[in-house]
Every structure is written in C-alpha cells, then in structure tokens.
Amino acid sequence: MSLAEDERFMRRAIALSRQAGLIDCTGGPFGCVITRNGEIIAEGFNQVLTERDPTWHAEIAAIRQACQHLQTVDLSGCTLYTSAEPCPMCAAAVYWAKLDRLVFATRCSDTAAYAEFDDSTIYAEIQKPARDRTIPHQELLRSEAQIVWQDYQQQRDRTPN
C-alpha cells in the first residue's frame, strides 16, 4: 500500500467525518472506510443521533457493512481508515473482525480536547476489575450459566439451524 493510496483513503474518511459532524449532523465528526486490495469495500460515519443508537460509531458501521459485502465475519486482508483513533468499543471490534491494519488521523487526546467525547475515561474504566468499576458490576448465578458452557463445550455441530 503506497502512502498516496493511504492518504486518499484517509481523506475519504475525513470527508465522511465532516459530513457526519458538520453537514448532516448525524452524530459526532467521525468517518471510516475499509479497503481490500486497494478498493473501498465499506464506509461508515457516526449516526448516534439520527439512529438513536449509542453503538452506531463510524468503525462499527463500516465493519458491519464490510462483513455484509464479503459475507464473512473475518476481515483478514482488509485495512480500516478512521478519522479518529478508535474508542475501546471500536478498538475491540477491530480485533473481533481480525482486520490486518488500522490507520487513524486524530488521537483520542484531540477528541477530548475539541469536544466532549473523552474515550480515556472509558479506557480507564474497562481496565479495572469488574468489581471496581464506576457503573456497578455484580456477579450472579455463575454456576447456572456454566452449565450452558459445559454443554457448549461438548457440542460437536455448531452450525446454525
């Protein structure tokens, strides 16, 4: 991947961030594209406000679209370009989707400096053990749920019915 190509894809992600945050105001100024073999296969932008969905971040939207396009949950071989360093939700989604590479423009510290989106508090929270988190986390009925897991471990066929 050449620098010129990287810059072209990132400029598209930045254009989507402008569209989201400043033109259509669908949510914060966050845009994202996913490429494969030098072509854009998915785009996403923040639509938290218009979709009334706190998980509709640019990266999540683009990952969903890319998986629909390729009909797989495995985005190996793909690169994700995001206008802003991902929040922990989107960062983890990048790992679940097994993307090859991530390119970002602004840093989390920029996002916090320019607007009220401060990912660092969430990064800090989810690093804590569950019992120490600000939103109370409580364990309940562990042994009942473990029975499901034991059955799952024994299950040979896991293809959808």
Added chain:
Amino acid sequence: MSLAEDERFMRRAIALSRQAGLIDCTGGPFGCVITRNGEIIAEGFNQVLTERDPTWHAEIAAIRQACQHLQTVDLSGCTLYTSAEPCPMCAAAVYWAKLDRLVFATRCSDTAAYAEFDDSTIYAEIQKPARDRTIPHQELLRSEAQIVWQDYQQQRDRTPN
C-alpha cells in the same frame, strides 16, 4: 431491585444464551436482557454466525433494542443482565449507553476455559498504546482531520438536518 428479581432476569439471559449457542446456533452462548422499572425492555443474543456480523454480541443487540424502544441513546435508569462478563467492545458500549448497573453470570475466565472466546487478549491489546498493538496502528493526516474538529468546536447547532 430484589435478589429474586435479579435472579429472574438473569435466568432469562441464561435461557437466551442456551438458545443462541445450543438450540438455534446463531453464535456463541451469550444472552442478555435490559430492564427498566422492573420490566424487560430489550433482549439480545449472539447472532455473529447467522447475521455474519462480528459485532452482533448479545449486549450490543440488547442496547440497540433498548434505545429503539425508549427512543434515546441514554439508558440511565436501566440495568443490563448478561450471561457472561462482557468483552471490551460490549463493556465500552455499556458506558456509552450510560446504563445504571450491570449483572453478569460467568466470568471472562470461564469463557476462555470452556471455548475459544478469549476476551483477555483483546483487553490486553487495547490497553497498549496504539503503536504497540499486534494489529498495526498508524497515524496519518492528523492535522487535516483536526480542521474538522476545530470547525465542530465552533459549531453552535449540532441537531441533525
């Protein structure tokens, strides 16, 4: 919230985990319900396989459904019951959605012990600075993207068009 009520809601989340992982095989055995004022307002289960979407975790699905139901992105006043301690993607989503409280059954260590879903590697990855992550993260065109943020900072009306 009484213990009996907590257990009732958690048993529903566990039943959904069984449905997902063992009966319909839509994805791993993960189920979730969200309650408000002692009533279930949303349910979710893992549908990664059937929806071909690596982000379709039980908690994300339930958060989306609860927000649709209440027509808001703010789930203050709600409790989330999940059959398994959330992965970092879902843990962060709980913070974005501003839930009051989270109750989980099995621990991340159970999930890793019984199956191939090992969240701990993703928790460890996203704690690292971007440059040290296993999936390469690279910064590009930061100053171009900052211009969008500066415009956003000045923007008075952020309501959707």
